[in-house]
Amino acid sequence: MLDIELIRKDRASVEAGLSKRLDPSEVSRALSSIAELDKRRRELIGEIDAERARRKEEARAFAAAKAAGQAIETTRDAKAALQALEDQLAQAQRDLDTAMSELPNLPADDVVAGGKEANEVVRVFGEVPKIENLRDHVQLATDLGLVDFERGTKLGGSGSWIYTGWGARLEWALINWFIDRHFQAGYQFMLPPHLLLDSAGYAAGQFPKFYDEVFHIAVGEGERGRFLLPTSETAILGAFQNEIFDTADLPHRVYAYTPCYRDERAGSHSDERGTVRGNQFNKVEIFQFTTPEDGEKTLEEMVDYAESMVLDLGLHFRRSLLAAKDASASMRKTLDIEVWMPSMDKYKEISSVSWAGDYQARRAGIRYRVPGSKNNRFVHTLNGSALATSRLVPAILEQFQQPDGSVLVPEVLRDKVGTDRITKPAKRR
Template sequence: MLDMELIRKDREAVATALAKRLDPAEVDQALDEIQRLDQERRALITEIDAERQRRKADARAYAEAKRAGREPEAVAPEAGRRQLSDLESELDEVQGRLRTAMSELPNLPADDILPGGKEANRVVKTFGEPPVIEKVRDHVELSRALGLVDYERGVKLGGSGFWIYTGVGARLEWALLNYFIDQHIRAGYEFLLPPHLLLDSAGFAAGQFPKFYDDVYHLDAASAPRGQFLLPTSETAILGAYQDEILDTTKLPLKAFAYTPCYRRESAGSHSDERGTVRGHQFNKVEIFQFTLPEQADAALEEMLAHAESLVEGLGLHYQRTLLSAGDASASMKKTLDIEVWMPSTGKYKEVSSVSWAGDYQARRAAIRYREPGGKQTRFVHTLNGSALATSRLFPAILEQYQQADGSVLIPEVLRDRMGTDRLTPR
């Protein structure tokens, strides 16, 4: 959520930044409504304060008259004067509308972020070279030949967009997850295993609700009267775990990571380059997260990027780093960089990690603050998150980049001890 004070003081700067993401006319309309509601809210607060002061004055006059043995004078109501309860009810309604309007605004993109959509994304780093493969087979064909994934039984169990890792394929998936977990612990991140069912308040705090409310799986109202949903990423859980807290500055940056399956309603496997496990309704991901002081955020972003990339480099995979444009990044983020692995069968790169800086946008929604030592005022922390990493695309990238002419697939060196072999061979 944006800072209302910033909108009051420098609406033009806010409008210019939001125009990188939204139509300028839409931005002006939204800001007009927000400022109108803000003025109405402040006018009501002034009127309520005045009414409370009048009531206090009347009460003092009544008490003084009683003490003096006089009959208190009856106070005649002023013409047009509204009841305090009516004013407070109206204020609640206006504040609710203002909160909704503010919650629908996206974050302000960082200064170095370009406007536009995917066409404005910029590749800023490349690691390695695409492997030379004489006859490329895609990961679906390789998975079937090697007995790693059962797509048909996955559909039988869950419907379209689900699969089952089987045998050595399940071991490869688990080896990847354990490799990530070990590296995060070495890097100083605390390991969390959060609930998969979260309250709606966590979705709002992360900035996923209300805009992307329909993109996740919700429990029905009878089962979850407070509102619950299956988490789409453990970013939502890590952030939500610290809602309404004041963090100790001596412990910042606070670094945590979590493993969870991720559950999403988005269309699965609808494009030829998204077959197999590339896109589905349930996939495994390890997520890293940091809560920082504002002045620590730049260094944290670089550290998280380097850490996520070291995992892909450790696997020996060719990838690129892309700086996303304002229109292609998550609405909650000021800045996002994607790590994208090469998929030989399609000749395209697929994102396996997004490392993002939210500034204080999520912290405002979640009321996560810090207080300087000896100070009284609290300020909002900055939050950063990164996939480290999503396995459902790394799995196919390993199969495709490491495939051999004899039909086997080499195992990345960092996984060989966990797998007990250096290659996968056809059954």
């Protein structure tokens, strides 16, 4: 959520920033509506203060008259008048909060306007591999017995699969390698629940705008809404709602492994076959809570760190700075790590590392104590995929495929996988 004080004091800069990711006329209408709601809320506060002062004056007059033996008649119900104003204020605050919650974050100054077409390639790592007898990852996974797409669809419908044999070993080796790396890097390991309260979705900035893009759970009357997490970013942030850090404890680094559940039924993704896009996939997420002064520096550190793992795997990839409309609405700045997919002749995102500023912290009520000050400040939050395996496995299969149809296992994973090369399994008699 944005700071209402910023809108009051510098509406022009807010309007210019939001216009990078929304239609300018839409931004103008939204900010005008917020200004009116904010004005009405402040007017009601003034009316309530005046009513309370009036009640005090009436009480003093009544006490003085009673002491003098005089009678004072009044036809005004002061208590009811105050209650009516307080009810109006509560509604005005709810209306303002709703309008504010629908605004996206302000993009950082170096984030350009536009969608995917305006994304900027910042750096390319390695060379495009030359591959003989190119096979796509679906063919490789099927021929080598790594993924069972047919039985996956039987179990979960379209967008589902089952890792099998060496494929399951490769998937699990990646997850465990990530877990070990993050632990050694000083992140705190967390295994959160997959079923979250709607309040966590709101805190992360995914609700209300993207409410229909997750899987919701039916609940009984009077129970709080719940949904399956789309990323463990939502769970990590939600776990710290309404908490206050000591400055000495920042940055606070956390990571989590979870499956991620997303409704991918809408939209057209004709080139994203196999495990490139599905309703459930595995991911390890890193997350940091920092001071505002360290926010952008921490973003660069997290991107470098995530890239170091892709480099260690030996893959060809690139870094891209996302334009405002292509980044998540709750993020100030996002850098994508995109791995080369030979069969698609394009790069696909395997990690998004993002800096939210204080946008999520305001929604979640997460602050830190400032030494020498009575006022607590909002932290800055950052998150990054480190990494998503459903696209990493296809990239490994395609970039490390051999002319004989086998696939080399990245050297850093060989101990965990249990082999240096995956070959076609022998047929059972």
